[in-house]
Amino acid sequence: MSWIMNPEGDRATGTRPAKPAEDEYPKVSDPSDASRMVSTKQANRPFLNYSTYRAKQQKEHDAWVQRKTEREEKIARGEKVGPEEPDPTEEPEVGCLGLLKFIVYAFVFILLAGKFFTGSFLWELELPNLKQFIPTNQRLFSEQMLAKFDGSDPGKPLYIAIDGDVYDVSSNRATYGPGGSYHIMAGRDAARAYGTGCFATHLTHDLRELSEKEMKGVQHWKKFYADSKKYAKVGRVSHPRSTPQAQ
Structure with missing residues (x-):
């Protein structure tokens, strides 16, 4: 409650507020208004320096205009002149x-x-697979034609198929060629085996009655080959419409 009794605070009676510090910096004419003077204090210097720069640029430009006028007058009188001088104050273009x-x-x-x-x-x-944007001469294979590209003939490329899509795996003959761990998949569409993992009786394209988990396995391998930068898609294989279901 002391502030009620003493609203002036604890300042000694009769003392006056201190005067603000006087600006001791030199004063110059205001570039935007010659009738007033402004201080050269730190806060004003960027504006003053820019104004000085602009004044210098204008002076050089006016001198260039004068020289250009004199040059044109000489040309009009038929006198020889040197090459035209560019404006020294013109901002260079990028x-x-x-x-x-x-x-x-x-x-x-x-x-x-x-x-x-x-x-x-x-x-x-991850960069997109650029192979999908490159035009290719893809073919339509029959099952009999695809079987000829199982790697048994070294002079022919090595193909596999999964759910109708045919891929060239010739770059990995050690795996898909004769004697390789996945040679059993070569020259055929063994999409069902990719889902079930059964390489004995499921080497077929028939995906009927697969479980959801097994279908996810097939989709995983389809994506693997589609996104592979090593194996290029070369076409599609046409299967007979009615094929006995794999057991």
Whole structure:
């Protein structure tokens, strides 16, 4: 409650507020209003420096205009003149080379930043499989035709199929060729075996009555081959409409 009894605070009676510090910086004419003076204190210096720069630029430009006028007058009188002088105050435009350099620097910076923050130059992004955008001469195979590309003939490519899609696995003959662990899948569409894991009786394309888990297995391997950068899709295999169901 002391503030009620003493609203002036604890300041000694009769004392006056201290005067604000006087501006001791030199004063110059205000570039925007010559009739007033402004201080050269730190807060005003950017504006004053820019005004000085603009005044210098204007002076150089006016001198260039004068020289250009004199040159044109000499040309009108038929006198010889030198090459035309460009405006020294004109801001240079960013050309194609400058723009290209900026793009390259920005690209390199983004790559390095990705490596620093995520450990991957591509920011852990997966590039799309570009093979799907490249036109190919894909073929339609019959089951008999596909069987000829099982790797038994070294002069022919090595193909496998899964759920109708045919892929060239010639780059991995050690696995899919004769003697390889997956040679049993070569030259045929063994989509059912990809889901069930049974390589004895399920080497067929028939996917009827597979469980949800087994169908997910088939879809997993379809995606594996579709996204693979090693195995290219070369066509489709046509199956007979009525095929006995695998047991």
